[in-house]
Amino acid sequence: MHPAVENVDVGRRVRTAREATGLSLRALARSLGISAASMSELETGKTRISVVRLGRIAEALGTSIERILDPEDVPPPVQSPEVGAGDWRHYEPLRLDPVLDAAMVVFLRTGYHGSSVRDLAAESGLSVSGIYHYHASKQVMLQRILDLGMDDLLWRCQAAVAAGADPVERFCLLVETMALFHTHRREVGFLAASEMRSLDPSARAGMTTRRTAQQRLVDAEVAAGAASGRFGTRTPREASRAVVTMCKAIAEWYNPAGPLSPDDVAGRYVQFAMGLVQYSPQHG
Template structure:
């Protein structure tokens, strides 16, 4: 029975800061596969090309991954796992402050999209996944959406945010951030930090805050 190699996942217990991004750690197979998928898309990528780039035979690659979809799924799991722990850490850095949690989480998502654009761009190829793998991936993505949704809902209940529909607002903001991978160029005019600041400002206006929150929590408006 074929064995599957696993992408090296960042460990939140040993990573110093959710804002820090080191080199992406991949097995040689996944590193080659990421290049092939990025250049040719899922449909145009071949296991033979991946194996050739990593200096292996096709049968030896199948020893680690069941098929092309297995390689692709491993990359998706790496990406979703990384952004999920960063979002959880960002929210956990500001307990009891939904306004600061909101800023942190939006920043964490944007930084991930900007620092890992090639990995994040694989999201556009989800239609090629089998139903089982698509559901599993959707569940991992839902973790990030749930964190942002809960923050927006909590901030709205406390009178900090003012969206009419907190759930749809959170979903729209997440979609806005995820679209970055479709156009962002690492060598362009905006570095990841500047991009994150701009998107945080847009996100704050979307939930009804005209400026970034300070250290003291805003008072709830009287009704």
């Protein structure tokens, strides 16, 4: 077989195996210590995949080289949210594979460090070896859950910014987005707040970078509102961080069986946030 054809074929099978486990290209690249662009070149056949690297990919995906190269033997695909698609105010249930679903339950119940792979196996109804067929380790499971949550929050925040006509409206829409996310996705939000410290250093650094990007969306609108005189705060940076922290904390107390709906919470938190930035109606 021609080397270029062979590279494309192997790369395609790597991509198929990765997508079947629900791992993003960026997350796999991070676990391998390479850039997302380099990972993309491997999957498209532009760069040759050595046997050593293929072994590392297989390990990261919780499978074997033989299974990657055998197109008839890959795990069933994960049903993950269609990130970036649809109405940013609309939430479908977070659809995870059986192992990630069990991991979410166990991590919330006993904490990441208090749980074991045997606990996850018992919760999912699978054997320990069956768990590893889906995911390489407990650490990878935590990374994938938090990656899915951060992807979901980021696209919704970006869509909210695009829907606003001016800094005040964009700020209000961002607060609404964050409040809705931390009610509808309270489990993921709680894990992100409580277990981010449990991520491996490289994964934690990647998550920190993405959280900073999300924070800066809010920073930009508060700064613009303050510069225009529509927000009276003299400390826009600190006010912006207070707003984001306040919204994240919703996941710690919100109860869907309680008297407040997600929309109720979002409406109230927009009012709280406007107070924090000292919005003056006469200027708006």
